[in-house]
Amino acid sequence: MLVEEIMTPKERLTMVPQMAPVRRVIELMKAHGVKSVVVEKSSPHGAYGLVTYKNILQSIVAEEGDIDLLNVYDIASSPAISVSRKLDIKYAARLMVGSRIKRLLVVDDNEIYGILTMSDIIGVLMKEVE
Numbered sequence: 001m002l003v004e005e006i007m008t009p010k011e012r013l014t015m016v017p018q019m020a021p022v023r024r025v026i027e028l029m030k031a032h033g034v035k036s037v038v039v040e041k042s043s044p045h046g047a048y049g050l051v052t053y054k055n056i057l058q059s060i061v062a063e064e065g066d067i068d069l070l071n072v073y074d075i076a077s078s079p080a081i082s083v084s085r086k087l088d089i090k091y092a093a094r095l096m097v098g099s100r101i102k103r104l105l106v107v108d109d110n111e112i113y114g115i116l117t118m119s120d121i122i123g124v125l126m127k128e129v130e
Contacts, residue, residue, distance in 0.1 A: 003092055004085035006124055007106045007114035013038050018049070018073040022059060025051055025072055036103055038112065039076045048105055048112055049078030082107040083116065093121050 014028050014037045025037055039049030051072055059075040060067055082105040083092050092104055096118055106114040 001089050003083055003087045003089055003106055003116050006120045007116045009114045010112055013115060015040055016072055018042055020072045022067045022070040039072050039078060047079030049076035050080040051076050080105045084108050085113050089121055092116055
């Protein structure tokens, strides 16, 4: 099975510009019920980033709770680790486990196509067990 068969497509992602305030990201995550947002690239040859709950929590601790001083650019994991949509999911799963991450952006030709989460892969495994 390929990544593109189980990924969450780009149209369903929450994306933010690099200079968005962290407070706005938290509001978007709450409103959309998501645990991460994709950070837009700053130029055609730039890199996509990712902001997760972990990034936000680390920034709150570092800034002693004052998130109003931070923009997405300050806390995002950028470039985010990514895979091709034509990759077999077993290799994506190995990358996640080996890198201790829960999400991979799906990027081809430096354009985003979606996101693959550990939950997506587990969901497929659960269906196969049934």
